[in-house]
Amino acid sequence: MVTRLGVNIDHVATLRQARSGHEPEPVAAGLMAQSAGAHGITVHLRADRRHIQERDIRLLREVLVVPLNVECAATVDALEAIIPLKPHWVTLVPETREELTTQGGLDAIFLQTSLKSVIRELRASDIHVSLFIDPQLDQVKMASRLEADAVEFNTGVYADLPLGADPSGELQRLKESARLAERVGLKVLAGHGLTLHNVGPVVAIPEITELNIGHSIVGRAVLVGLEAAVKEMLAAMNQGRA
Ligand code: PXP
Numbered sequence: 586m587v588t589r590l591g592v593n594i595d596h597v598a599t600l601r602q603a604r605s606g607h608e609p610e611p612v613a614a615g616l617m618a619q620s621a622g623a624h625g626i627t628v629h630l631r632a633d634r635r636h637i638q639e640r641d642i643r644l645l646r647e648v649l650v651v652p653l654n655v656e657c658a659a660t661v662d663a664l665e666a667i668i669p670l671k672p673h674w675v676t677l678v679p680e681t682r683e684e685l686t687t688q689g690g691l692d693a694i695f696l697q698t699s700l701k702s703v704i705r706e707l708r709a710s711d712i713h714v715s716l717f718i719d720p721q722l723d724q725v726k727m728a729s730r731l732e733a734d735a736v737e738f739n740t741g742v743y744a745d746l747p748l749g750a751d752p753s754g755e756l757q758r759l760k761e762s763a764r765l766a767e768r769v770g771l772k773v774l775a776g777h778g779l780t781l782h783n784v785g786p787v788v789a790i791p792e793i794t795e796l797n798i799g800h801s802i803v804g805r806a807v808l809v810g811l812e813a814a815v816k817e818m819l820a821a822m823n824q825g826r827a
Contacts, residue, residue: 588788588822589624591654591776592815593799598628598636611637612644614811618802619651621815625674627797629656630667633682642670654797656687656717659696659703668710675707676715676737676797686800687777690719690739693727700731708732715774720755720762728771735772737797738762740787744778756786763792781805781817785825796822 597614601607615626626649628637646653652673657663658680667675677700678687693700693716700716707714715735718724719742728736743755759775766773775787776797787793798818805814 586791586794586826588793588826589795590622590815590819590822591625591627591774591795591797592618592623592802593627593629593776593797594618594803595629595636595799596803598638598641602636611641612648614803615645615649617811618815619649621812622819623651623815624795625652625654627654627656627676627799629678629687630663631680632658632660632662639666639670642667642672646670646672654715659691659700664703664706668707668712671710672712674713674715674735676717677703678717687717687739687741689741690717690724693718693724693731697727697731704731704733708734715772720758722762722765725762725766725769725771728766729769733771735774736762736766737774737776738766738793739777740775740779741777743787744780744783752786756790759787759793760790763790767792781821784818784821788822788825 594611594614597609597611600609630637654674654676655667655672656676656678657667659677679691704714713734715737716728716733717737720738738759746752763773773792774795775793779798780801802814802818
């Protein structure tokens with residue numbers, strides 16, 4: 586079984602917004618990643634619109650043939666912006682204005698009341714819902730109780746371990762959480778901070794069927810081109826899975 590790769594193209598838009606202009610075009614990046622073998626495209630519509638804009642999502646939805654996944658905060662404003670754009674998936678993430686990137690997973694237990702209505706609204710609009718959570722059994726159980734379609738496990742803690750630190754504890758948490766998530770019928774994804782160098786042990790967890798990877802692919806793309814960067818990540822994933 587191949588582990589699917591969702592390419593997050595936010596940072597193509599970050600580069601465009603640096604000059605508030607037209608280049609580089611995230612829609613072109615989405616198409617290029619798709620033709621290089623990406624199984625899905627992910628973007629994060631942030632409240633401050635620091636990179637991806639509604640217009641990017643509208644155009645991506647129109648031109649892509651692979652599923653489009655939009656990450657957003659579980660807020661009324663985000664839903665009002667995203668539901669009319671009809672992405673295939675929405676991934677609910679915690680979001681604060683000060684952060685450079687998503688910090689940690691959602692606390693689905695603390696937020697259960699608000700998440701319940703957000704999930705219901707998205708599903709009523711024929712949009713599949715994934716919750717970005719830390720690899721903890723209680724969070725998985727709550728995601729299942731809230732009737733999410735999928736969970737995406739935060740690999741940020743694993744990815745940020747200092748050089749030489751033993752990753753086995755964090756990998757074990759990912760394995761146990763992935764096993765439970767699959768058992769209760771959730772689709773299982775993972776992502777955050779994954780690179781060519783650390784993706785192997787994550788892709789080797791059989792219950793994880795899809796990874797969302799952004800910064801390292803777009804960073805490599807600056808040096809080797811986007812198509813090559815996607816292909817080398819797919820190759821690293823195949824090797825890790827084997
Ligand atoms: N998954 C989620 C939920 C995220 O918020 C992000 C970052 O936007 C990613 C995956 C991708 O993380 P990275 O850019 O570190 O690969």
